[in-house]
Amino acid sequence: MASTLAEKxxxxxxxxxxxxxxxxxxxxxxxxxxxxxxxxxLTQLEELGLIRAHNPEKTVLFIDHAAPSPRKELSNAHMxxxxxxxxxxxxxxEIDEGVCHQRLVESFASPGDILIxxxxxxxxxxxxxxxxxxxxxxxxxxxxxxxxxxxKVPATLRVTMSGEFxxxxxxxxxxxxxxxLIGADGATYMAIxxxxxLAQAMSMPERFTLCNMAxxxxxxxxxxxxxxxxxxxxxxxxxGGDYRELAADEGAQYERTVEIDAQALExxxxxxxxxxxxxxxxxxxxxxxxxxxxGTCTNGRIEDLRIAAEVLRGRRRHPDTRLIVTPASRSxxxxxxxxxxxxxxxxxxxxxxxxxxxACVGVHGGILGDGEICIATQNRNFxxxxxxxxxxxxxxxxxxxxASALAGEIVDPREYLS
Amino acid sequence: xxxxxxxxIFGDSISTDHIAPGRYFHLRTNLPELARHVLEDAxxxxxxxxxxxxxxxxxxNFGLGSSREHAPRIIKLAGVNAVLAQSFARIFFRNSxxxxxxxxxxxxxxxxxxxxxEVDLEAGTVRNVTRDITVAFQPLxxxxxxxxxxxxxxxxxxxxxxxxLE
Ligand code: SF4
Numbered sequence: 001m002a003s004t005l006a007e008k009x010x011x012x013x014x015x016x017x018x019x020x021x022x023x024x025x026x027x028x029x030x031x032x033x034x035x036x037x038x039x040x041x042l043t044q045l046e047e048l049g050l051i052r053a054h055n056p057e058k059t060v061l062f063i064d065h066a067a068p069s070p071r072k073e074l075s076n077a078h079m080x081x082x083x084x085x086x087x088x089x090x091x092x093x094e095i096d097e098g099v100c101h102q103r104l105v106e107s108f109a110s111p112g113d114i115l116i117x118x119x120x121x122x123x124x125x126x127x128x129x130x131x132x133x134x135x136x137x138x139x140x141x142x143x144x145x146x147x148x149x150x151x152k153v154p155a156t157l158r159v160t161m162s163g164e165f166x167x168x169x170x171x172x173x174x175x176x177x178x179x180x181l182i183g184a185d186g187a188t189y190m191a192i193x194x195x196x197x198l199a200q201a202m203s204m205p206e207r208f209t210l211c212n213m214a215x216x217x218x219x220x221x222x223x224x225x226x227x228x229x230x231x232x233x234x235x236x237x238x239x240g241g242d243y244r245e246l247a248a249d250e251g252a253q254y255e256r257t258v259e260i261d262a263q264a265l266e267x268x269x270x271x272x273x274x275x276x277x278x279x280x281x282x283x284x285x286x287x288x289x290x291x292x293x294x295g296t297c298t299n300g301r302i303e304d305l306r307i308a309a310e311v312l313r314g315r316r317r318h319p320d321t322r323l324i325v326t327p328a329s330r331s332x333x334x335x336x337x338x339x340x341x342x343x344x345x346x347x348x349x350x351x352x353x354x355x356x357x358x359a360c361v362g363v364h365g366g367i368l369g370d371g372e373i374c375i376a377t378q379n380r381n382f383x384x385x386x387x388x389x390x391x392x393x394x395x396x397x398x399x400x401x402x403a404s405a406l407a408g409e410i411v412d413p414r415e416y417l418s
Numbered sequence: 419x420x421x422x423x424x425x426x427i428f429g430d431s432i433s434t435d436h437i438a439p440g441r442y443f444h445l446r447t448n449l450p451e452l453a454r455h456v457l458e459d460a461x462x463x464x465x466x467x468x469x470x471x472x473x474x475x476x477x478x479n480f481g482l483g484s485s486r487e488h489a490p491r492i493i494k495l496a497g498v499n500a501v502l503a504q505s506f507a508r509i510f511f512r513n514s515x516x517x518x519x520x521x522x523x524x525x526x527x528x529x530x531x532x533x534x535x536e537v538d539l540e541a542g543t544v545r546n547v548t549r550d551i552t553v554a555f556q557p558l559x560x561x562x563x564x565x566x567x568x569x570x571x572x573x574x575x576x577x578x579x580x581x582x583l584e
Contacts, residue, residue: 024584036443037487040487040488048575065443071444073444074443077447117485122485134485135512135513136513136516137486137487138513139513150561150581150583185479185482188479188505188508218508273431362440363440380435382435383459384459385440387440387441389458389459
């Protein structure tokens with residue numbers, strides 16, 4: 001029977017062929033909590049008398065959303081995660097280590113895995129060919145304690161991508177364009193499988209950016225086949241042994257197919273307050289910007305920082321525009337230091353922060369004022385997202401964000417790229 | 419069981435940031451306090467003025483965004499009987515059932531602010547008493563009926579000591 005990637009991975013876990021729509025109880029390979037959702041998961045486990053980790057080496061507790069802690073309530077929440085890790089042998093990812101999804105792809109998720117995380121962007125790991133999905137605290141808590149979860153096998157929306165990116169256009173632009181096309185609920189309850197010649201040609205960081213935002217179209221996960229690119233990435237991470245090839249079967253049934261030609265794309269932005277509210281950067285040009293934020297699990301990788309640095313090198317931010325740069329993880333931070341990118345940013349007038357979620361979720365490190373406008377490389381621009389419901393968030397690629405910091409207003413980045 | 423209360427109208431795309439704003443991140447370990455801010459960024463008066471038993475009535479894709487289970491928990495904790503919407507985001511929907519908050523998918527376009535509603539969970543209908551209109555809601559998937567019937571996923575687990583869903 002021909003299977004989609006999602007059906008294949010879930011089927012391999014339950015030991016039989018499965019089809020979309022079926023309910024299964026399945027083993028879980030990796031389970032993750034973060035400091036916003038973790039404490040509630042642990043309370044629920046306490047209530048059930050299940051303070052344990054079925055597979056401690058693959059149970060990871062991330063302190064990333066409020067790292068370092070800006071308030072005592074959060075410091076106390078962090079203590080509960082540290083205590084659980086110490087008591088169960090689960091892995092603790094401390095405040096210096098970075099955003100959960102970046103850490104998961106670097107060190108924990110592997111092709112063919114089922115990964116559940118109490119964070120909606122857990123779908124990021126799907127880029128490695130893992131069935132990776134976000135759930136609530138209680139679901140993940142039970143997954144941690146028992147090593148199992150229940151799932152409805154999703155139908156799959158196939159996105160077939162071809163062509164090459166024109167200069168100044170990136171995976172982020174493609175994803176914003178796709179969400180604009182199908183809508184913020186265009187893939188609700190479905191998996192998105194990224195296929196086609198451009199999918200095969202894409203680097204891992206590009207794949208991470210796409211899968212990271214699958215949930216912004218309502219999807220349960222985003223998936224790429226695991227191929228040579230995946231293998232090389234895992235080898236670079238010192239995890240070559242975690243690789244296995246994985247592809248959908250010829251003739252698998254897709255709910256719907258959407259085709260995208262990268263050649264036809266332009267730098268794209270999402271206007272406040274929904275991700276599907278997309279337009280070209282050129283159409284938004286001239287919108288004054290108070291703050292620019294480059295970072296997050298969507299676009300805080302070294303490749304993103306290199307693009308931003310290319311735009312910012314030897315230039316300075318507009319005097320009325322603040323610029324914050326947050327590397328997604330410790331290894332990204334170190335690499336950016338080695339390559340001299342941090343110097344480029346600081347010289348350009350940026351505030352460079354330690355790795356983590358930083359300003360993205362409105363807890364600390366860049367909360368917006370009333371009526372202020374931010375352009376950010378993150379994945380969502382909902383009202384109140386960056387800590388103030390009276391503020392406005394635009395989403396863009398690192399190039400567009402960096403160029404906008406120089407101009408003090410939204411611009412098409414192509415005029416700033418050599 | 420018939421649930422009775424007044425309708426509070428919200429629009430499309432009500433996100434988890436509207437429901438449980440990030441600026442109250444530190445209150446996530448204090449749900450009763452967080453519940454005083456429920457849906458604040460969609461309607462600042464809601465939390466103070468709603469009566470226990472009232473309904474949240476919304477448009478498309480209610481609950482999109484983060485996986486924070488705190489969102490349906492504080493809606494329930496505030497005393498909301500059920501959320502009625504044109505459609506729901508996936509994680510919010512699953513979380514709601516897990517915590518025992520009824521989430522009903524139906525055409526909400528005929529309901530206005532303040533309308534008196536009667537929801538019959540067994541019959542699958544919403545009667546708008548103010549306008550004398552009855553609308554049927556989409557039946558919940560059987561797996562959700564089971565979890566909701568057990569009183570949420572924690573109770574389900576307590577009852578069976580394992581998943582009992584297939
Ligand atoms: S960087 Fe932003 S979107 Fe990513 S996990 Fe952190 S808060 Fe969530």
